[in-house]
Amino acid sequence: MRRIYIVPILIFTFFSKGNAQEKLLSKEEAVALTLENNYGINVAKNFVEIAENNKSVLNSGYLPSLTGTAGANYNRSDSNTEFPGQLLEDGSLRPDAEVNKAESQRYNSGLNLNYTLFDGLGRYYNYKRLKEQYQLSELQARETIENTMLQLFSVYFEVARLTENENVLQQALEISKNRNTRAEYAFDYGQNTKLDILNAQVDVTNDSINLLNVQQQLRNTKRDLNVIVNQNLEETYVVDTVVRFVSKLRLEEFISQAQSNNVAVLQTERNLKINEYDIKVNKSGYLPTIGLSGSYGWNLNQSAPSAFFSGVVFPGTNTTSVSLGLGASLTWNLFDGGGTTVRVKNSKIAYENQEMLKKQVELEVNRDIQNAMDIYKNRLNIYNIQEQNVLTNQNNFERSKEQFQLGRITSIEFRQAQINLLNAQTNKNLAKYDAKLAELQLLQLTGQLLNVDL
Structure with a gap:
């Protein structure tokens, strides 16, 4: 009869040693681990880095542009110039002027500033807009981190809940096994019937199955947690x-400061400031643009030899020139079609x-905070009641256990x-854990989720 329970006992022992x-x-x-390894948080950090690059002076338009140019040309030619019917002073025919391998080069370089x-102050306000965009990106990254932290603790506390349930079910299984042993001894001495043994065996089987199911849920939930902290899926651990x-x-102090700390409200404020700068940037189109320009150039021209009068070849020349320029311009778009x-x-x-969106978000945040506070208080009250309920049922179980051992109540009642x-x-x-998660949601709404010791 007792051999039936070898497998559940071995499973129980295996997981107990594994947990230890x-x-x-x-x-x-x-x-x-989450802040360092989570993919979503790292992507959000990269977006912040992009926004930080965009708000730098290198992207502001305040710096001048400097362009360098350079060029080189090479030419080689052979030429033969004829003078048909033309005579020299002595009456002889004018000879042909022949130039072979005539080479010419041209070199130039320049700088344009x-x-x-x-x-029209458009650059100034756009620079301020980029700074606001950077702060908005930081708030968006903070929102991602807060949501990830809430997800992390939802899974973390689920692991904790299943861990405690596992311990409770292990104790229940141990009680059922002890009861089965007592039933077998009592049957051997003729103090009960076969039905008592069968009832005890059914309860051991049910408790074993319940324990195995919870252990499976616990392993799955730990894998979910490993995904969030981005570590090996088969990493094993226990939680606090x-x-x-x-x-x-x-x-209450956090709630009183919620409007100045809530990430959604802060994002609407940044967007409002960005829209304010958009107006000023667009108004800059009414004003003129004044620009300065400067240039520096160097040229070298090496010309090829060429034919000259009476068949004489005129030698090439080398010409070097340097130029320097400075200018100013004013452009005013007096009318651009509206x-x-x-x-x-x-x-x-x-x-x-x-x-209007800012006012709506503030109203919704106030509502969400009040709802979250009510939910938190309710769940905390339920938790306190459940704690008392455990004490009551613990006393009831201990009394029932005594009565069962004395044979005054049946196994079904026990x-x-x-x-x-x-x-x-x-x-x-x-x-x-429901009460704790409700508290975390309230802390997120008040903007304090990342500022308290959890």
């Missing part, structure tokens, strides 16, 4: 099951839309007390 050898993955270590002295809640006074006016009007409308305790313990675990 696993390292601890603390909350702080999980956060550090252009600088926009004034462009201790939960600490933020004090009520500190939460394009600038349309752009200014549209940017003003976009600014008004952003103002099993019911055991199930009630098991349900109370798992419900308490669920309520504890």
